Amino acid sequence: MRNHRLIYHTLREYFGDLHWWPAETNDEILVGSILTQNTSWKNVEKAIAGLKRDNMISLQAISAAEEDDVSKRIRSSGFYRQKASRIVRIAKDIVDRYSSIDSMQVLSTGELINFFSNLSGIGQETLDSILLYIFNRPVMVIDAYTRRIISRVNYPDRTGDYEIRDAALHDLEYSVDDLKNYHACMVELGKTFCRKTPDCQECPLKNECNYAMDLSSP
Ligand code: SF4
Structure with a gap:
């Protein structure tokens, strides 16, 4: 079953720990x-x-x-x-x-x-x-990349900001480290594969994604 933990694990396996936010202080x-x-x-x-x-x-x-x-x-x-x-x-x-x-x-x-x-x-x-x-508080950052990716993956079915935030916090068990790297992975995926015109063939999420599955169905 798709959830944010599965999506995150797939992305982390592909991108690794991206060490966000990239700053010294x-x-x-x-x-x-x-x-x-x-x-x-x-x-x-x-x-x-x-x-x-x-x-x-x-x-x-x-x-x-x-x-x-x-x-x-x-x-x-x-x-x-x-x-x-x-x-x-x-x-x-x-x-x-x-x-x-x-x-x-x-x-x-x-x-x-x-x-x-x-x-x-x-x-x-x-x-x-x-x-x-x-401040290391458990929050899911929702940006344009996240909205685009989640609406294409289509999890959860209703993809308003509130639903994404609520489901991500629940599925990632309020882990600050995971929430940080999940957002970083979303940004990376949005820049590399899930661009305006998506490159689903090479995308690490293609097996979890409704959009990609619809593309490959006859
Ligand atoms: S499979 Fe395609 S639509 Fe789905 S997240 Fe990847 S690039 Fe975006």
């Missing part, structure tokens, strides 16, 4: 989670490299910077003025209230949701990435 994860909105990860990497080159990746440094100083280093990420404004404001809020993101680890999940969802520019996907990858 929690500050870098936070900045990356905002930079990645509406752009590719390749563009985010360039923007992060620009910030790192000038020692501006920490929230302390960003909170003391002018928006222009940040925006000119993150041009590759698109919407760079808007993103610079968000990043500076969020860095200031965190530094002013908690001094660092690491000192927020003691907050409950409810308190974290309350804090971050009240900040402008933090939507559901960004919030979930922050909760999972910075």
